[in-house]
Amino acid sequence: MDRLGNRIEHIHHPSADAGDDHDEFQDYDEGVEIEEEEVVEEIGEQELLALLDQQQDSLEICRGLFFSQNPDGLIPSGQTLSTLSEGAAQGLYRNGLVVIDGFFTDAPTISQAHQLAADLVATGRFVEASTIRQDDDPFRDRKARDDWILWLHANDELASQPPLKPLVQKFEDLRADLGKIIRLSGETEYQYGFYRGTGGHYDRHRDSFPNDDPSDTEQRRVTAICYLNPASWEPAHGGELRIHRKGAEREIAPVGGRLVLFLSGVVDHEVCPSFQDRVAITAWYK
Ligand code: OGA
Ligand code: MN
Numbered sequence: 550m551d552r553l554g555n556r557i558e559h560i561h562h563p564s565a566d567a568g569d570d571h572d573e574f575q576d577y578d579e580g581v582e583i584e585e586e587e588v589v590e591e592i593g594e595q596e597l598l599a600l601l602d603q604q605q606d607s608l609e610i611c612r613g614l615f616f617s618q619n620p621d622g623l624i625p626s627g628q629t630l631s632t633l634s635e636g637a638a639q640g641l642y643r644n645g646l647v648v649i650d651g652f653f654t655d656a657p658t659i660s661q662a663h664q665l666a667a668d669l670v671a672t673g674r675f676v677e678a679s680t681i682r683q684d685d686d687p688f689r690d691r692k693a694r695d696d697w698i699l700w701l702h703a704n705d706e707l708a709s710q711p712p713l714k715p716l717v718q719k720f721e722d723l724r725a726d727l728g729k730i731i732r733l734s735g736e737t738e739y740q741y742g743f744y745r746g747t748g749g750h751y752d753r754h755r756d757s758f759p760n761d762d763p764s765d766t767e768q769r770r771v772t773a774i775c776y777l778n779p780a781s782w783e784p785a786h787g788g789e790l791r792i793h794r795k796g797a798e799r800e801i802a803p804v805g806g807r808l809v810l811f812l813s814g815v816v817d818h819e820v821c822p823s824f825q826d827r828v829a830i831t832a833w834y835k
Contacts, residue, residue: 598755598817605759608645611812613761614731614770615642623730632719633726637810641771642730645815646792648801652808653719653775659805661712662777666699666743666828675699675743695749696820701739701830708739713830720773720832723810727771727834735766735835744788744820744827751820753793756833759814769813769833776803777828788823792816803827 592600601607617623620642624635632652640647653659669675675697701708701717708717717739724737744750757769774790782788782804789800790809794816801809803823811818813833820827 594754595817598758601759607759607815608812610759610761611645611770611814612642614763614812616730616732625729628729630726630729632722638726638730641810641812645794646809646811649808649810650804651806653716653806655715656780656805658712658715659777660779662716662830663779663805663826663828665712666741666777667826669699669741670697670743675741678742690752692752693754694751694820695744696751697743697745699741701741703737703739713741716775716777716830720775720830723773724832724834731771731834732763733770733834734763735768737835738769738833740831740833742829742831744823746786746823746825746827748787748822748824749820749827750822753791753817753819755815755817756813766835769835771834772809772811772813772816773832773834774809774829775831776805776807777830778803778805778825780805782825786823786825786827787821788825788827789821791819791821793818803829 598607612618615623616625620639623638623642624630630638634649637647637649666675676699678696678698679691679694681698699707701713703717703721707713720737720739724733727733756772760768762768776782782802784802788803790803792799792801792811800821801807
């Protein structure tokens with residue numbers, strides 16, 4: 550998001566607030582150029598998104614990324630999807646978000662991936678996400694998020710062996726399916742994320758601006774989060790993913806094996822304070 554900057558620029562005409570005695574035609578007659586003064590106003594990300602949403606619904610914009618605008622014909626004839634059901638594809642198109650329980654079913658892999666994240670945090674392999682890119686963005690609010698992260702690449706040593714290999718493979722299969730229905734062009738970003746069970750949270754945000762420009766290969770288009778927690782996640786553990794959309798809220802518990810799939814430019818979301826160590830792999834398809 551910071552790549553685009555939270556800026557609204559508008560042109561301020563000094564003549565507009567000139568006193569009564571000022572005759573702007575006079576300046577014109579005398580050949581004096583009226584200079585336009587540029588005023589740059591910093592506004593918050595949420596404010597900017599709200600302004601954009603007022604102009605055009607973000608879901609409407611991002612639906613333009615789909616090859617077909619017919620929800621019953623999203624999958625081209627002759628093509629089959631390997632891991633995404635047609636119903637889930639339709640949910641993504643219609644609502645901008647779909648929750649798929651049991652996306653990943655191998656419980657031992659999930660529990661090993663949970664333990665591995667904790668071990669890698671303990672040995673200093675994860676970084677505190679809030680400290681990243683402080684140099685380019687000194688105004689970033691460091692209190693917005695408490696997660697610790699590790700960027701993964703499909704061919705990394707870590708991602709090429711258990712327990713992460715089958716998980717990354719599943720995300721790659723999902724990428725192949727999504728690529729049949731949505732214009733995807735860039736590389737996938739993978740984040741291994743850990744929130745400490747001491748109340749770790751992430752403030753409300755959106756993963757990208759709404760955009761349907763097929764030539765923009767940098768823009769995150771689809772967010773896929775697979776939770777790597779125990780299958781029994783109790784309400785007292787908190788850590789829900791809270792979705793905000795058009796004034797409504799919905800909370801999704803980070804149950805192990807569950808996948809939350811949404812259009813990155815559409816859905817505002819936050820991570821509620823977590824009282825158990827909370828692990829996920831997130832893929833951003835671009
Ligand atoms: C993120 C994010 C949500 C989650 O990393 O951008 O919103 O449920 N994560 O982990
Ligand atoms: Mn996010």
